[in-house]
Amino acid sequence: MKILVLNPNTSATMTAEVAAAARAAARPGTEITCLHPRFGAEAIDSAAESYLSAVGVMDIVATLLDAGTFAFDAVVLAGFGEHGRDALAEMVTVPVLDIAECAGHVACLLGRRFSVVTTLERSIAPIEDRLRLAGLDARCASVRACGLATADVDADPGGAVAAIVAEAARAVTDDGADVICLGCAGMAGVTAAISAKVGVPAVDGVAAAVALAQAVVDLGLQTSKAGVYAPGPANPRSHWPLSRALGLGS
Amino acid sequence: MKILVLNPNTSATMTAEVAAAARAAARPGTEITCLHPRFGAEAIDSAAESYLSAVGVMDIVATLLDAGTFAFDAVVLAGFGEHGRDALAEMVTVPVLDIAECAGHVACLLGRRFSVVTTLERSIAPIEDRLRLAGLDARCASVRACGLATADVDADPGGAVAAIVAEAARAVTDDGADVICLGCAGMAGVTAAISAKVGVPAVDGVAAAVALAQAVVDLGLQTSKAGVYAPGPANPRSHWPLSRALGLGS
Amino acid sequence: MKILVLNPNTSATMTAEVAAAARAAARPGTEITCLHPRFGAEAIDSAAESYLSAVGVMDIVATLLDAGTFAFDAVVLAGFGEHGRDALAEMVTVPVLDIAECAGHVACLLGRRFSVVTTLERSIAPIEDRLRLAGLDARCASVRACGLATADVDADPGGAVAAIVAEAARAVTDDGADVICLGCAGMAGVTAAISAKVGVPAVDGVAAAVALAQAVVDLGLQTSKAGVYAPGPANPRSHWPLSRALGLGS
Amino acid sequence: MKILVLNPNTSATMTAEVAAAARAAARPGTEITCLHPRFGAEAIDSAAESYLSAVGVMDIVATLLDAGTFAFDAVVLAGFGEHGRDALAEMVTVPVLDIAECAGHVACLLGRRFSVVTTLERSIAPIEDRLRLAGLDARCASVRACGLATADVDADPGGAVAAIVAEAARAVTDDGADVICLGCAGMAGVTAAISAKVGVPAVDGVAAAVALAQAVVDLGLQTSKAGVYAPGPANPRSHWPLSRALGLGS
């Protein structure tokens, strides 16, 4: 089975981390290809960057489709709370899995109410919106932020883990969560630390999405084309795919 | 990996069908054990039978635990809309998966809104309640009944498939569903018929639960014991396990 | 008027307390019969015990019906947050009243938002679920636990009253409740203590259910048999009623 | 026990019908006093008339309180969907019961989902609003109108009953209701006709409110004064009570 994992930001470091997390979750025989957009933002901390990243991952898939080299059994969108899942689902017939949604679905299988712990306070709102539209808000106890930007996390991984674990503990004690979803991609070891120190299951979105992708592919199921994910009409577009118009090669 | 699949009614025929569906969904190396209660109802079409079945599956697990022969990586409760998942989750530490919830979660990965097609009109309400408490009602377009009791389905499988397909088509046209969940266990071939004739993905709960069980076990995750699924206090019980008190051997 | 009050646990002490509370709320001419299951748990602090208790009260009613000695005008199910009401409503035509629901309905007549104060933290979730399915969550400010198990309450009634009063006061101050529902059965004097010390109406579920049973019987109304409470199909059951199969006499 | 029943419109005929319905529901020893405002509208078919009626019933109670002749154990506000209950609850300490809310609460004790059948289409919205604020919308399947104004009902009672029964049947068939609430006051015989012809319990609001008033008074409970029903500050008012300013004697 071949899974295309799309890191929506342009950071090669982050892409490597996401790829590692995806491979760690994949079972033998599952092949992970992890790509990032050819243009856009190195980190995604705003709605503007989120939209840019959605177009960036659309551009990756469009380029692959145009080249006739899209040969994957599932697509994982590895941005926690970012846009783009619905557009990708229009473009391909294989299942498209969003890591925020997958973390929520897996959490629902393990406990009664889950909390998400993300990076910056400003990321709470888009994650709440995403969970709400995905119908996952009913079992979400809270979305909390540890207050660290992506750059801070990179600069001090140990401190970041401690901050996230502390916030996870608050979610359990104050908000009644019994499962924690890690609300950012590419942080090795955090889920283990949460489980060890807070005593609740901790779900990593990339791992959850890879596992669910495998499950859905095993079931022989694909994206529904009977509703909103049907391909749209062939409206004329200029400069598309953008990477080709920008002269950015494969 | 070993998965215990619990058919909540006492029909050996139905248990064999559920086992077959579970095995068809399992990947190589996953071992399915399918059991039914030692007492209770042959079919479950009422709240009374649903509670009886919950105690019946609790009895199976209690007997295995008492005998020291509970050696499974996950438990699947194969009653669509029946009670008991939360009690089983209290009793064991491995993941416990309900087929109605799993069908809903998988459907959410494939489309925007799903409908459930079940047997009798009177089963609609408990399924609605189950989905609502599971937080899956937001994306549920409708729960519909094809009007056939379990016995009717057994007597005329071909007619049953046609009735279910017709109801699935109404769910898509009238209710805006783009995915169908099959709201009963043990009917071979129905999902294929729905996909072929209605043109939408169709999810079988037993298959979905087995696939999700494999996914969750792969992720190394277990039932949260930090909340409502913690084991309860050791209150004295009489005649428990009931099967032993009834003299029903292993 | 004859009301059958069912204490879902098997504690004779608790049954006597529930009977006393029911009789204190009944008007002259109402006859209270209070029974407990012939098997099951002495106290109900888990989902497993709750399902067992549902089957236990079903067994009482089935035995009475089989013997032709069911001659009651209404049934009260005296477990706060326990399962079983819907199964009983299928089995009989007279009204079946659940004490958690009745406490909530009466509270709605007296104030704007009510809180429930129950025993253990782990009982909060099932009570929330029960209120939600009953449509009573919109006016429920909170469900709170005083932290005492049933056994603790028995061992130190005075301390239990103080703990419940303290939690009720927090519900009023912190959650905006203006009515308190006592979330457990059989505690004499607590509602008076809450009213005296917190200054809000306090509703006891058993008393509320008896009063509402009288009201509904006075109105000449019965359980609707046009929907989900219609009797189910006559599916074959083994070992039913369980008490007879267990050799437990009347 | 003495219950004050307030018919919010000024029709003496309607007041007599409401009084008769209340007395029919009261048990021996309960004394019903039924009054209507000294000014206002003969029928209430608009928000303007509903506000006018709220002030009219406030005026009755204020006059009684001023004269020291308010000696009732409970107050019933007999307008289905009209305003005023909260104002009355501020003014007195005894329970105040609204017939729309009481019909809904009783319906919840009898079935899973209730529908209201009212007179004119334009009355649907205020009834929906009232049920929503009362937290009763979750179990309300629909509010339907039979299309007859109050005057039409008076002119052709037989035709009105037939129209209401037909609409009740649609609520059961099309909306899934299993209990019907009669959404207007003072129509003798309609609930019996609904039960007979549609086969579901039918709840009359006046009867339900009288029965619940008796239940709450039996329980020794009163309106909570810890929240929104506490008496307001003594702001100066001109021309109050209006009936005195208008020279309308007792």
Added chain:
Amino acid sequence: MKILVLNPNTSATMTAEVAAAARAAARPGTEITCLHPRFGAEAIDSAAESYLSAVGVMDIVATLLDAGTFAFDAVVLAGFGEHGRDALAEMVTVPVLDIAECAGHVACLLGRRFSVVTTLERSIAPIEDRLRLAGLDARCASVRACGLATADVDADPGGAVAAIVAEAARAVTDDGADVICLGCAGMAGVTAAISAKVGVPAVDGVAAAVALAQAVVDLGLQTSKAGVYAPGPANPRSHWPLSRALGLGS
């Protein structure tokens, strides 16, 4: 453009303040007429006073209509959380704007979640109800009270501003609001103080309603008469308009 602004209490001082706020928000060419009821309460701090005020503003409009001197392009109801908007909308064809609703709609244009800061604790519930029926609760983070009655505000304007600013700051910090709506009418300078000290946009309801009235009139839109705001049937009313019956001249 001519806008009729209705202050629902009978305080001439407050009417002057509301008129000033309305005129400050009006653009050149918009003429503001500000009136208060001829009877009723000087301040509105209860449901009873709120209903009285609704009838008071209805009386103003009825008197103008009867006299043939209603010549306004829009009506603003300047009571924050008071009743009456729907009745006025039935009576006239021009747009009728409620200041609580308008403050909420404008707040939605500026941020993600707004809080209301009102006077007394007892005003929170009616404002919550009003916002809920207006569909504005989904984006309302909280309704908070500064604890001062209208009279207190008049006696110590500076202290009142400080109290309101402090409560607004708590709404931002504790409840996640990013816009504040001032939940009372006629307080000059408070919105400026909130913006300056709390750093969020602050919306005054009177100003918002005048601005939205101008917008709607500019668009050539009027109150819909196709639904609940259609004029009701001509039911007979006694003593109406009340002010004429009371001998209160124009």
Added chain:
Amino acid sequence: MKILVLNPNTSATMTAEVAAAARAAARPGTEITCLHPRFGAEAIDSAAESYLSAVGVMDIVATLLDAGTFAFDAVVLAGFGEHGRDALAEMVTVPVLDIAECAGHVACLLGRRFSVVTTLERSIAPIEDRLRLAGLDARCASVRACGLATADVDADPGGAVAAIVAEAARAVTDDGADVICLGCAGMAGVTAAISAKVGVPAVDGVAAAVALAQAVVDLGLQTSKAGVYAPGPANPRSHWPLSRALGLGS
């Protein structure tokens, strides 16, 4: 006052129509500048095109800001159901108004429940999502499609008007709407036709947004920067603004 109106698709014809609608709604002294993206889709009928259009309008604003030529008092995003409003609100301090949200807010001022009539069936879901996140779903009776693509509308304007009017009539009759929002931009004369033939107010989103922009600017209010619309961290971006990287001049 200067308002920047952004047509999110790249059609010059549509841009001219939107500009005309905006100018028709603007009052004297308001200057409308209407622009469309330098790249993207000529029509927006899919999630992919919607994201592309969001980046397109972001690109316009970024280019203006970079050039120091952004001198507007408000921004209107003229895509009904398209993405991008939140990103623009991060980028500027002046108010940013979305036409779908503005149509909904204005509709709430005129009636009880509004319906949206849009073009293709596939546009219903994104509009529902947009209204839901905007908190406007509570008063939305339905979103309906007339079945015509944008190209169809252009080819046969008269037929399109008839189709939209017919769908609006269904929304009023079947869904209980009393106000209609036109769910697409740039169709002259449709609102007048709806009002004339269906008898309800009809709201055009572009006109509503211009009117509300004027109202908010008149009130001196700006986008809140205390929450999610604060500018994000300065994460490195490549090829931004895209139009510059693409060599597309001003």
